[in-house]
Amino acid sequence: MRARGVTKTFASGRQEVWALRGVDLDVRAGEFLALVGPSGSGKTTLLNLIGALDVPTAGELLVLGRPIAALSKHERAHLRLQSLGFVFQAYNLVPVLTARENVEFVLELQGAGLDRRARAQEVLAELGLADLTDRRINELSGGQQQRVAVARAVAARPAIVLADEPTANLDGENAETLMHLMRDLRDRHGMTFIFSTHDPRVVAHAVRIVTLVDGRVARDERTGGEPPHTILPAATVQAVGA
């Protein structure tokens, strides 16, 4: 992902609100990057732009080599579907579907074949949800729901996974487990993770930390080498947050 002078403004009545003021940023494949900064600093706006949910007002933004501002609505939707995964703060699962159906739904949208059920089962098992695949969303805890959301985001092995405050509604233990799982997925499958957060425990897992202040990149730092990480055994994953 490459951003040069990316600016985003919103109209608020007659006033123009500047959400991003010329962001320059490069993200390489396989990074595990945390966007941090105070509320209103532009974290979610930047995630939305990288996720092709919105287009920059000015500047150049290339995601997987595609210029976001030049893409049509349909092309952006296609890019999101085929190459990007999303994890939202409020889980945002389809409430009338089971955990497995939620994962299958996205695979089905992508045109996956009849093996989509097996693939959904597999990724849910990878996230420690093998026994909960047929549960409706309202029968799952917050931590479990967020893991289903991660499963949905990574099921099709997207190039980039974007997570907006993924641990905001989770307790410490579940937040820790989720970050472990996301690191696991990145280590196993080489996906790029970009997540916004306020949570220092989450930041501790990041390999790169980009701080936004007032819509600008105030700091861009890499932790000294990869933080220590051990891939959790499935039994541990299932035990936590059940």
Added chain:
Amino acid sequence: MTVLTTWRIAWRNLWRNPRRTTLALIAIGLSVTLVLIYDGILRWETDYLVDTITGPMLGHVQAHAPEWRRTRAMDKTLGGVSRTVAAIGRDPEVAGVDTRVYAPALAALGEEGFAVVVVGVDMAEATGPSRLLPGSKVPLGGRRALMGRLLAEQMGVRQGAEIAIVGQGVDGSLANDLFTVAALIDTSVDLVNRQAIVLPIAEARELFAMGDEAHELVIYARDPARAGPLAARLSGSPELAGVEVLDWKTAAPGMNDLVDLVSVMWVFVLLLVFVAAAAGVANTALMSTFERTHEFGMLLALGTAPARIVGMILVESLALGVTGALLGTALGGAVVAWAYHAGVDWAKLTGGGPSSLSAFGVTFTMIIRPRLASIDIVRVVLAVMATAILASTWPALRAARLQPARALRE
């Protein structure tokens, strides 16, 4: 996304708010029930009107000598009738042919005389179901006649009385003879009840010095709806060359208008379905999509094509409409089936109204036996489906046009 998944999501979404969905289903179901009952009555009325108009008197197709309908002159007859009737009877679309003679005459009981019309009929045809004398077992022949009850009351004639009939034969000769009134008849045809003396065709021909002749051939079609094409085909046949051949709609345009009027009422029925179903579906679709703005934003964010969002919402409304329509069909069908078997007496329903009604010279019963054809049900279900789609199009388009990032903030 497969159709199955779309329907599964739609069905489950409907029951996210069971109370609202139940109310919508009740509204749609009841409107469909009422429509089917009304439709059943209209269909019965249309069929009954056509049967009553065509069965006893007009037939589906008529053949006469040119000018007979205008002049009613005795000598305007069709000749070679036996051969013609046999030829017509061979047409696969023809169910039967009644040969008729109509002759004005005077009937006298003692010294008092009355103007009557002597109607000669083919008894084998005329006593069939829904015909002029349905199921009549009164033996005729041997100078025995049937007399319209109203005419008999006017003349003071009773069953078994002997009356004299005097008229003019087709050759200008005097026609007169004595007949015994074998029975008094009540038919659905006013002319017969008030003015007619009915004889077997052979005796009528003998009385009026007719050979193998008739004034009218009344032809019954196997499918009454095909009366027009049948008349057109018969009029081109060599046996009916130079003969006036008319389908009943042409022969009696006033009665046809009556039937058409009933058919026009269907437009109002469809309007009723449209309004009731639209209200039920539109309300549910609107509420449901406004409540789920965030969810649609999420679906769009995941890359769901706007067309699929439209499809999901339309299918949801369709599922609601079809379910309501099926419930209404079950209830409406049951009510119509019961009413068909039991018969609903309009006179009792209206607290003592008339048990029959006369119009256009025909007497109609007021015992209602509603009936439905499968096309009636298909039509109503399709109307509900079309309404469901129309009513949810705007909410669906609105959801599809959402900006995902903005919708996710709501």
